[in-house]
Amino acid sequence: MELFLIDNFDSFTYNLAHLLSNVLKCNPRVVSYSEFRGEHLNGCEAVVISPGPGKPCEYPKYEILRDCDRPILGICLGMQILNELYDGSTDVLDDCVHGKTDEIEMEGRKFTVARYHSLFVSKVASNFQVVSQNRQGIPMAIRHINKPIVGFQFHPESFMTSEGQYFIDYAFNCFKKISV
Amino acid sequence: MPLTVSKKSAFEIFNKASLLAAEKNGADLYLSAPGFPASGKSYLTLEPDKEYLVTEQTTRDDLTNFAFADDKPTFGYLTYNYGKLINGLKLKNSTSFPLGHLKKYRIVIEYDPESQSVDFNSTEAGNLWYDLTEKIALADKPENRIELSDISVSVSREEYIEKVRRTINYIREGYIYQLNLSIKYDVHLIDSGAYAVFAQLWQNYPAPFYAYLKSDKYQILSTSPERFLAVKDGRVLSQPIKGTLAFSQYYPEMKKILTDSPKESAELSMIIDMVRNDISRNCRVRSVEVSRHKSVFTVDELLQMYSDIKGQLAEKATVIDLLIDAFPGASITGCPKLKAMELIDEIEPHERDVYCGSFFIIKDHKNMESSVAIRTGYYNIRDNRLSFFAGSGIVADSKPEAEYSETMAKAEKFINLGRL
Numbered sequence: 001m002e003l004f005l006i007d008n009f010d011s012f013t014y015n016l017a018h019l020l021s022n023v024l025k026c027n028p029r030v031v032s033y034s035e036f037r038g039e040h041l042n043g044c045e046a047v048v049i050s051p052g053p054g055k056p057c058e059y060p061k062y063e064i065l066r067d068c069d070r071p072i073l074g075i076c077l078g079m080q081i082l083n084e085l086y087d088g089s090t091d092v093l094d095d096c097v098h099g100k101t102d103e104i105e106m107e108g109r110k111f112t113v114a115r116y117h118s119l120f121v122s123k124v125a126s127n128f129q130v131v132s133q134n135r136q137g138i139p140m141a142i143r144h145i146n147k148p149i150v151g152f153q154f155h156p157e158s159f160m161t162s163e164g165q166y167f168i169d170y171a172f173n174c175f176k177k178i179s180v
Numbered sequence: 181m182p183l184t185v186s187k188k189s190a191f192e193i194f195n196k197a198s199l200l201a202a203e204k205n206g207a208d209l210y211l212s213a214p215g216f217p218a219s220g221k222s223y224l225t226l227e228p229d230k231e232y233l234v235t236e237q238t239t240r241d242d243l244t245n246f247a248f249a250d251d252k253p254t255f256g257y258l259t260y261n262y263g264k265l266i267n268g269l270k271l272k273n274s275t276s277f278p279l280g281h282l283k284k285y286r287i288v289i290e291y292d293p294e295s296q297s298v299d300f301n302s303t304e305a306g307n308l309w310y311d312l313t314e315k316i317a318l319a320d321k322p323e324n325r326i327e328l329s330d331i332s333v334s335v336s337r338e339e340y341i342e343k344v345r346r347t348i349n350y351i352r353e354g355y356i357y358q359l360n361l362s363i364k365y366d367v368h369l370i371d372s373g374a375y376a377v378f379a380q381l382w383q384n385y386p387a388p389f390y391a392y393l394k395s396d397k398y399q400i401l402s403t404s405p406e407r408f409l410a411v412k413d414g415r416v417l418s419q420p421i422k423g424t425l426a427f428s429q430y431y432p433e434m435k436k437i438l439t440d441s442p443k444e445s446a447e448l449s450m451i452i453d454m455v456r457n458d459i460s461r462n463c464r465v466r467s468v469e470v471s472r473h474k475s476v477f478t479v480d481e482l483l484q485m486y487s488d489i490k491g492q493l494a495e496k497a498t499v500i501d502l503l504i505d506a507f508p509g510a511s512i513t514g515c516p517k518l519k520a521m522e523l524i525d526e527i528e529p530h531e532r533d534v535y536c537g538s539f540f541i542i543k544d545h546k547n548m549e550s551s552v553a554i555r556t557g558y559y560n561i562r563d564n565r566l567s568f569f570a571g572s573g574i575v576a577d578s579k580p581e582a583e584y585s586e587t588m589a590k591a592e593k594f595i596n597l598g599r600l
Contacts, residue, residue: 003182011516012453014460021465051357053519096576098357099453116450118354118576158453159470 003028004044006036008052008059008077012116015157016050016075021139023168029117038064046071049078053156055119071148071166071175075116079142079151081152086144088125101160104140104165106132106170113140114158121153143165148175192473194291197312199382200223203375204315205308208283208393210255210541212389213386214293217477217486220388220549223541225255226287226308233396234262234280244500246282249540252301254542256282257391257400257553260532263508267521277533277558281395303383319590326377327370328566328598334364334530337584343527344580350523351576353590358450359514359523362571363587364530365557365594374399374559377566377597385593387479389551391539400534401568402556403593406480406486407496407549408509408538409459409502414493414546417462417500418455420511422448422573423474423485423551428588430478438483439474447573448474448485454510454517455489462502463491474539480555480593499548503540509552514538514573535560535569545587 005028007013013030020028027049031040041047047070050063056062059081063073066085074082080090096118101142104111121139124130128149131141143150156167191214201207201224210223232246245252258280261271265279288301289309300306335343340363347359369377378392378401391402407419423444425434438444456468468491476485493502513536514520535557540550557568570591572583588595 009516009518011510011518012457015453015468018460018465027465055354055514082512092352092354095192096352096354098576099448099450100442104300114449114453116357118352154451158449160449160453163502168280 001026002044003046003048003160004029004040005030005048005050007032007050009033010050010052013050016048016162019141019157019164019168020048023165024172033059033061042067043069044147046073046172048072049074049081049115051076051078053077056081056090071112071172072150073171074151075157076153079153080121082149082151083121083125083128083142086120086125088120088128089123090119091122093120100114100136102154104134104154106141111157111166112160112162113154113156114160115154116158117153120150143174146178148178150174190296191291191293193313193316194222194224196316197309198222199379200316201226201308201313202378202392206394208285209391210539211390212293212388213390215386215481216388216405216564217475218388218405219293219558221293222291223255224289224375225283225285226231226440227285228283229286230284232282233278235249236265236279238262238279239282240500240504243282243504244498247500248498248545250284251544252284253288254282254284255540256280257393257534257539258507258537259397259534259563260508260512260536263537264521264525266504267518269521269525272525272531275531275533277398277531280537281393283393288395300485324392326372326380326597328367329370330368331595332366334528340584341580344574344578344583344589346527347523347574348576348578350508351574356520356523357515358573358575359520359527360512360536360571360573361524361583362528362532362535363536363591364535364567365591366565369564373564374561374566376403377401380597381593385480387555389539391551397561399559399561400552400556401558402534402539402551404539404551404554404556405484406511406552406554408552409499409506409548409550411493411499411502411546411548411600414458416491417567418489418490419453419485419486420448420455420509421484422451422511424572424586424590425483426586427481427483434483435476438476438485438494443577444485445474445573447575448487450515452487452489454515455506458506458510458599459489459491459502461561462494462497464494467492480590482589493546498545499542503548503550507538508536509538511573512552512554524577533567549550555590555593557577566594
């Protein structure tokens with residue numbers, strides 16, 4: 001599989017690259033946001049948007065993903081970017097959470113996940129559904145209802161997330177179901 | 181040719197010989213005090229026969245070519261400033277401090293704490309050793325009175341508190357999770373040089389990563405407790421320190437106070453994820469793991485928390501690839517690294533120079549030891565001024581006054597030099 005990982009000047013990108021490589025048995029091609037071009041999408045089978053500093057609006061190049069039919073996974077900032085590509089919005093958390101764990105439920109199972117974020121998805125885009133939210137109602141996992149797009153607010157690649165592989169499997173299983 | 185000396189005193193003799201060689205022969209020292217989780221070998225080195233001064237043009241290939249040109253070990257350092265350049269930032273002030281310095285010495289005397297033996301790289305080194313051991317018996321107890329004057333700081337208490345608030349705003353706005361903020365201190369040394377300072381610190385504040393070396397017009401003194409990257413036959417170990425508790429009297433419950441603190445734990449966890457990232461670039465998939473999470477040790481009257489991050493160096497990667505791609509260390513920048521470094525540049529008025537860089541001993545492609553150059557300073561031989569630095573990690577729930585106290589506690593061993 002030709003997998004394309006866009007690095008938003010983040011410090012967890014290679015953790016994500018190793019996790020993807022471990023689960024999907026392929027080495028993602030890591031390209032920094034500053035070098036990212038539309039042509040990169042031509043040959044690839046799936047795109048992963050890394051976490052990173054700042055707000056979605058500071059990353060205007062992702063506009064081109066709106067019309068892209070490739071499966072896309074966004075982590076943290078990546079999820080917020082995907083949500084804003086449609087009609088969702090992002091806001092500042094009252095109490096930011098950095099380097100701490102939270103308990104969430106997905107597909108009827110409980111997971112411990114690592115959170116690193118000051119911003120959150122305050123309005124979920126209308127064609128997205130919330131797959132998981134935490135006790136305070138903050139969206140932790142979202143997906144597009146009829147496109148292969150999945151986002152995680154937490155960090156599956158962190159050492160504090162108990163079953164990081166599960167979330168990568170989850171996303172890529174969604175992609176398979178939707179593209180069939 | 182290893183020489184085993186009386187076990188009890190082996191380190192003591194090496195220690196005295198090293199100080200004497202630094203004082204009388206101009207030796208460079210890389211010393212590791214025993215009794216710490218990261219304690220290791222110590223080196224007394226003399227007469228570099230090959231040197232490489234790092235410049236703005238220096239590339240990874242230049243460092244690689246110098247280090248691996250022959251079988252001799254490479255000793256030296258890279259500065260935080262060099263770390264800025266390789267991460268796309270500019271140097272703000274015209275700093276005259278070298279960007280880094282690599283040396284291969286003609287004379288290397290190595291102390292191995294495991295076998296408690298001393299090893300020489302040549303007959304000449306052996307002769308020097310015998311000469312030094314004879315002299316230490318006769319040497320007078322060094323007169324170490326140090327007087328400091330004209331202490332100045334790059335950031336006053338009021339400014340520091342404002343800078344912490346500014347940092348917390350950047351954190352709340354989502355630009356960073358953590359930022360390591362530092363203060364630079366400058367003092368004038370009256371009637372004593374760098375050697376007296378080094379000897380006094382080494383004797384009173386033992387730590388596993390001391391370094392004393394001459395570089396251009398500077399005598400550098402590093403008294404770091406922190407390992408950056410150790411590589412043994414391709415097995416990588418990093419031990420970032422985050423989470424500090426200062427004390428004047430130790431009591432056992434303090435350890436739990438530190439490890440149970442959500443703030444200190446989060447600080448460490450962030451840096452662990454960063455170090456995993458930083459070494460993953462040159463480690464095999466599935467090899468990177470965290471162990472001994474939230475271990476604690478004591479240094480400089482501070483409890484310090486750390487964890488082990490291990491990995492297996494990828495086949496094509498060398499220790500220099502690992503060092504450069506992870507440089508500067510995660511624990512002294514903040515997270516994410518690039519944004520944190522940009523903001524440090526904006527918030528701190530001083531250049532860090534060698535502080536927060538790294539000292540290293542590179543043996544070959546797959547073997548290296550290195551430190552994070554915290555608790556580090558330098559003495560300008562031309563104007564008798566000693567500069568040193570201290571800092572702490574700022575996170576969302578940091579209290580500005582508490583961070584200031586932590587920074588001062590870390591600088592204390594330098595500030596107190598004149599009082600011992």
